[in-house]
Amino acid sequence: MDRRQTRAFEQFCAESGAELLRIATLLAPDPHTAEDVYQETLQRLAARWSRVDNPRAFCRRVMHNIVVDHTRARARRPELRLIDARDTTDPRSADPHHSVELWPSLRAALDSLTVQQRTVLVLRYFDDRSESEVAGLLGISAGTVKSTASRAIAHLREFPGLAAIFTTTDSMV
């Protein structure tokens, strides 16, 4: 990586870093792992910078692979998890869509999905990518993306702590 490539790399990070870390936060089980995933992704990108045509797509593929690796490693070596210290006393909790009380439930719900379901969900609905784009990124068929997303949403609909949101919305429609 020469000096101009370094500058281009840092420019990319400045423009896309927040978006990448948000995706890592959704894919990883906790904020610390998310930062690890984010940094490792950038490290791999930096190592291949001159050969990567589409850094954004590259980062998404790499993040998925890293999270898969983390998940496998965690399965082999379960670790003690600290209690999530997220604030749950937000005064806006009267509105189910604003309630930060949802966050522990959402985190738990995301963690209960498979890595592939989680990645499909994040790429489809956070990153707003089409089914065919997600299929291309993950190396699976568009049909698999569709069915995976559908199963993931159905799972979240039934998840304790989140079900109320869907129910509320159902009753309003």
Next chain:
Amino acid sequence: MPATDEDIIRDLLHRYTDQVRPPASIAAEVAARQRRRDRRRVATLAASGAAVGTAAGLIAVVPGHSSPAPGQKPPEIRLTADQRILYHLSSAAARQQQGQGRYAVMSTEGTDVTDTSVIDSRTGNMWSYQRGTDGTPSGKSYSRRYSPTAAQFAAMPTGRAALRAALIAEWKSATKPAPHPVRVNGSKGSVTLVPRPVIVSDDDMVFQQASYMLWNPLVGSALRSALYKVLAAVPGVTVNPSAHDSMGRAAVEISRTDDSGLPGGKSDKITYATYENPATGATLESTITYPPGSDVVTPQDPHGNHTVVDTTVYLSTTWANAVPADPYGG
């Protein structure tokens, strides 16, 4: 209010992360780390190639060291004070024993980053464990064939001329400097950026290549000893025998500012320095000093307007027969 399940999911995912911001230092730190890795990789790629077999018949490229005619007395070689210091280092390095064990475990500290690298002397594969700091999370990585093997290093030539020629040849094969954009004023006052090839002098290549190789613990004592002798013959090398590294350890500082590196062969004014243990010839620290305007940016200097010193401190090297666990608990 979201209406469909997909909209609800979309809304939740965005709200859940809308306060997430990456620490600004991570990208700069990753880039700095990559620059350090590239520096090592340049050396290691070159060494790999050189180990394949440099022609033993390569004739001296060092000025003033041609072979004497038969029956003629060899010319007297007078060493400068700097060269004498480097020859002392060469002798000290030659006396060192190679560590016992398959894996070299090297603890280093860079700018805001502390890591431990484990290099397999048989395969050159490397595990790198990084300790997290404020704004820089811990992490680990694995690189296949990151370094030449100990055997490949051992196969490199140790004759000064052959080693110098090998370093130049391999620098050329391993490093392809990117074209440098140059402002050209057109006849109608227009300004365009034209890529022009960067020219690097043989002496720049030799110094960069040799000084890069010194950090690698897989480099054996004979090669390390030879590298100091090669450095002693490079014009423009400055030696400070009374220096200290940034940890305060007594060191011999060997430094040189590039005499080329820009289109047309102009100097890019980048200074490379390596700090060596005077008793053992082991590398204690290496630095690259980029002058203002070198396009090297940091979180503190996002426009590259100031001098940037990229430092790697080598804290310790030990040897093991198995890959150690992550010392930072990752």
